Amino acid sequence: MIYTVGHSNYEIDNFIKVISSYGIDFIVDVRSSPYSKYCPQFNRENIKDSLKNIGIQYLFLGKELGARPNDSSCYYGGRVQFDLLRKTELFKQGIARLKDADSKVCLLAIMCSEKNPIDCHRTVLISRVLKEEGIDVKHIISDTEVIDQSQIEEQLQKKFKLEPLLFDSENAAQERVAEAYEKQEEHITYKQNVETKIGSEY
Secondary structure, three states, X not given: OEEEEEOOOOOHHHXXXXXXXXXXXXXXXXXXXXXXXXXXXXXXXXXXXXXXXOOOEEEEOHHHHOOOOOOHHHEEOOEEOHHHHOOOHHHHHHXXXXXXXXXXXXXXXXXXXXXXXXXXXXHHHHHHHHHHOOOOEEEEEEOOEEEEHHHHHHHHHHHOOOOOOOOOOHHHHHHHHHHHHHHHHHHHOOEOOXXXXXXXXX
């Protein structure tokens, strides 16, 4: 099982309290750029040191699993395409490293910035791939609430009014879930502007 968590604007003590309540002992940072103007406590060096002080390991995989890749082949019309991104060797390597780390520790959590998992690529991209590979993914909402990836899929279908039919086939159900993911991807994926370099920001 793998957890995910968004650091949002937590104070560092509150963030540590949340992840500690689930026994997390390994954080994998999947931000493309692990720096925050408004929450410097989550800058790469700062969060790594804070976690190290309480015995939690930290691994940065933003290059491999971030939502703003440097690979121009992952963009169409200036917008990141998750279906292209997930096919790259770098992304596949990142997933392999994530799974390898998970096999060696007690409880691992993928960390990004968005508090609500439904609005983050850690859910719509990474967790989707993990679920397809048979890994149970749970999203930390607070120190008392988690939801799993199947619940996320239900939320997405409701959001886009893709409710199941009375006599739904398995293929129809899978297609509906895929459509819900694609629609949410349109809402959250990064789009370049003419003055922005690929992969230069969060």
